[in-house]
Amino acid sequence: MKVMRIGVALGLALALGVGAAAADPQTDEANRQRQMASMRQEAARADQASADRSLAQQQNAANASRQGPNSGISAGSGGPSSSTPGWASGGGSANTGPQSVVDSYTLTFWVQESTPQMLARLGDAARNGDGGAAYNLARIYYTGFEGVPRDDAAARRLFGQAARAGHAQSQANYGFFLRQGIGGEIDAAEGQRWLKAASDAGNSFGQAQYAFSIWSEQPEAALPLLKTAADAGEMTAQALLGSLYAMGYTVAQDDSQAVHYLSAAAAQDEPGSQGLLAGLYLTGRGGGSETEGYRLLKLGAEGGDADSMRNYGLSLVQGKGYPKDAAAGAAIVRRAAVKGDAKSQMLLGDLYNEGLGVPEREEDAIYWWNRAAEAGDAEAVEAMNAVRAGNYVVGRAPTEGVAEVANASGRGK
Numbered sequence: 001m002k003v004m005r006i007g008v009a010l011g012l013a014l015a016l017g018v019g020a021a022a023a024d025p026q027t028d029e030a031n032r033q034r035q036m037a038s039m040r041q042e043a044a045r046a047d048q049a050s051a052d053r054s055l056a057q058q059q060n061a062a063n064a065s066r067q068g069p070n071s072g073i074s075a076g077s078g079g080p081s082s083s084t085p086g087w088a089s090g091g092g093s094a095n096t097g098p099q100s101v102v103d104s105y106t107l108t109f110w111v112q113e114s115t116p117q118m119l120a121r122l123g124d125a126a127r128n129g130d131g132g133a134a135y136n137l138a139r140i141y142y143t144g145f146e147g148v149p150r151d152d153a154a155a156r157r158l159f160g161q162a163a164r165a166g167h168a169q170s171q172a173n174y175g176f177f178l179r180q181g182i183g184g185e186i187d188a189a190e191g192q193r194w195l196k197a198a199s200d201a202g203n204s205f206g207q208a209q210y211a212f213s214i215w216s217e218q219p220e221a222a223l224p225l226l227k228t229a230a231d232a233g234e235m236t237a238q239a240l241l242g243s244l245y246a247m248g249y250t251v252a253q254d255d256s257q258a259v260h261y262l263s264a265a266a267a268q269d270e271p272g273s274q275g276l277l278a279g280l281y282l283t284g285r286g287g288g289s290e291t292e293g294y295r296l297l298k299l300g301a302e303g304g305d306a307d308s309m310r311n312y313g314l315s316l317v318q319g320k321g322y323p324k325d326a327a328a329g330a331a332i333v334r335r336a337a338v339k340g341d342a343k344s345q346m347l348l349g350d351l352y353n354e355g356l357g358v359p360e361r362e363e364d365a366i367y368w369w370n371r372a373a374e375a376g377d378a379e380a381v382e383a384m385n386a387v388r389a390g391n392y393v394v395g396r397a398p399t400e401g402v403a404e405v406a407n408a409s410g411r412g413k
Contacts, residue, residue, distance in 0.1 A: 028182055030235070030270075031173075031205075036143040115146045126158060131165030134158045138170065156183030163194055172198035172206035179213060188213075199225060204232035211237065219250045230261055238265035239273045246280060259286040266296060271303025278308070282321075294321035301332060306341035309333065314347060317357050330357025331404070337368060338404055342375035349383065364398040 113121075119140070125133030138158035144150040156177045162170030171194045177183055178191030192213045198206025208229035211222040223244075229237035242261030245254045258280065265273035274296045280286035281293030297315070300308030309332050315321050316329030330351050336344035349368035352361050366387055372380030387394060 028180060031176065032143055034235075035139055036145060039139060039143065039145050115148060118146070119148065126161065129165075131162040131167050131170070134165070135162040135167050135170045138162065138173070142173075152177075152183030154183075163197075168198050168201035168203040168206065171195075171201065172203045172209060175206065176209050179209070204229045204234045204237075207232075208234040208237040212240075215240075223250060230264070233264075235265050235268040235270050238262070238268075239270050242273060243276055246276060246285075255280065255286045259288070266299075269299075269303065271300045271305035271308060273300075274303065275300030275305045275308030275311070279311075290321065297321070306336045306339060306344060309336035310341065310344040310347055313344075317351065326357030328357075334358075335404055337371075338402065340375070342372045342377040342380065345369075345372035345375070346377050346380045346383070349380070358400070361399050362392065363396040364400055366392060366394055367396070367398040367402075370394060 119137070122133045122137040122140070126137050135158070138155045139145065140148050141151040141158065142155035156174070159170045159174040159177060163174040175191045175194030175196075175198060178187045178194065180186070180191075192210070195206050195210040195213055199210040207225045211225040211229065215222045226237045226241050230241045238261045242258050242263075242265060243249075244251050245258035245261065247253065251257075259277065262273045262277040262280075266277050277286070277288070278293045278295075278297035278300060281288035281296070282290060294315070297308055297312050301312035313329040313332035313336070316324065316332065317326045318324070318329075330348070333344050333348050333351065337348040345368045348358075349365045349372065350356075351358050352365035352368065354360065358364070366384075369380050369383045369387065373384045384394070
């Protein structure tokens with residue numbers, strides 16, 4: 001029997017909530033992947049520079065053979081290259097970072113440094129007080145670069161060593177580790193101190209993270225740091241600043257600024273920004289087309305943003321903006337509900353109550369409404385009041401369980 005409750009409305013509800021904006025959007029994995037990408041780019045540049053040197057030396061050798069033995073070319077004359085990437089420079093000392101090709105030992109043969117050799121070299125340098133080597137080794141352990149097993153505890157210790165040596169990026173990473181409890185216990189106060197040091201040194205990641213750390217108590221002080229970090233390309237600062245402009249929270253509402261910063265973060269694959277930008281476009285704000293809005297909404301959902309998953313799933317159920325597929329849409333809403341998103345739990349209850357994309361099941365509807373109500377969702381609280389007023393049974397286990405359900409199916413309405 002269907003639970004009768006007032007106000008079951010299935011419409012596209014693209015939320016612009018203060019709570020999402022006030023939360024720190026930075027995640028450990030996002031930071032890890034960013035540093036991995038940076039290291040790969042720098043390694044590729046070093047490899048290209050090495051290849052260029054090899055070609056030049058081979059050409060010089062050929063010229064020398066034509067010119068005779070007094071050409072001035074001698075074997076083994078290769079030295080450290082000025083094109084060695086910055087993170088391989090060890091803060092000033094040569095050859096202290098990961099390199100695919102270290103140096104030329106003859107005119108035609110190049111020696112490749114193995115990963116164990118790289119780790120040994122960096123480890124020796126770090127133990128001898130080289131802050132740059134400590135930073136590079138920390139990044140390797142943090143990201144698992146070159147297949148090295150990830151070791152957050154070692155990364156934390158080494159970032160700390162480099163931070164104490166005055167390295168701003170290490171100060172930012174060390175502060176982030178301390179505040180998030182990565183590789184050890186949480187120490188929010190000490191983490192904030194290191195983030196402030198990095199911020200004061202002009203490090204954009206440090207500025208963004210320090211702004212997040214003081215946001216709840218000092219939003220006015222955090223705002224200039226957010227702007228500076230966002231303009232420097234920090235994705236998390238762009239995401240938060242864009243949402244603030246969209247909502248008019250702490251700053252005057254400004255859709256053009258919201259679109260500017262959200263677009264920048266969305267271009268870096270930040271799913272929350274993709275979803276929020278979609279919300280602007282699909283509600284007639286920001287000047288974007290509906291087509292672009294639906295494209296961004298799907299990207300945000302695929303990236304795991306709960307709001308995007310809920311709205312994308314509902315759009316599939318309704319056939320709004322995409323070909324109608326109620327079962328697929330309900331499965332996406334369910335994934336967001338299982339992750340703990342209260343609004344998705346509320347919507348999933350509605351879908352079970354109406355039999356949209358899932359079987360019409362009273363116990364499942366009540367279960368998910370109750371989950372959402374316990375999380376504080378106002379609409380779900382209202383739904384549960386209606387359930388209790390109608391003397392429906394509360395507390396039964398849902399037929400389909402509480403995990404994701406593969407191949408979700410059911411009758412549509």
